[in-house]
Amino acid sequence: MRAFMIINRQLRRAERGAIAAYLSAFMNDPLSELFAVIVDRREHPQESSYTCKLFAGGDNKILKKIGEESAEVVMACKDNDPDAIAGEVADLFYHTLVAIAHHHVDLQLVYDKLAQRR
Numbered sequence: 001m002r003a004f005m006i007i008n009r010q011l012r013r014a015e016r017g018a019i020a021a022y023l024s025a026f027m028n029d030p031l032s033e034l035f036a037v038i039v040d041r042r043e044h045p046q047e048s049s050y051t052c053k054l055f056a057g058g059d060n061k062i063l064k065k066i067g068e069e070s071a072e073v074v075m076a077c078k079d080n081d082p083d084a085i086a087g088e089v090a091d092l093f094y095h096t097l098v099a100i101a102h103h104h105v106d107l108q109l110v111y112d113k114l115a116q117r118r
Contacts, residue, residue: 035097035107042101054098062102065095 041051054062069092076084100110 031093031097032107034094035101038094038097038101051098054095055102059099059102062095062099066092066099069095 038051041049042055045052045055054065069088072088073085073092076088097107100107
């Protein structure tokens with residue numbers, strides 16, 4: 001019985017560690033952090049915010065930016081420029097996050113879909 005209690009205590013410690021690691025990774029995830037800011041801008045518009053200007057322009061403005069950024073990613077990859085690729089992909093991620101926030105899609109749903117593709 002004593003061995004069971006020790007193993008059980010260790011398991012609980014491991015579970016707590018795994019949960020803490022998961023929460024830490026999620027809380028330090030730059031996409032999640034950026035998405036939270038974008039949703040906040042949607043809910044609390046600020047006149048000077050670029051994000052709010054995208055929301056005000058609706059799908060036409062947001063989707064046009066996604067198209068432009070996609071083409072810029074392609075060109076940066078064609079030029080084999082790692083810094084430009086990273087910058088353009090960051091811009092594409094940002095505008096895609098604006099689009100999913102505009103349509104009230106939770107980022108966790110996207111993460112879940114990605115997890116299904118493993």
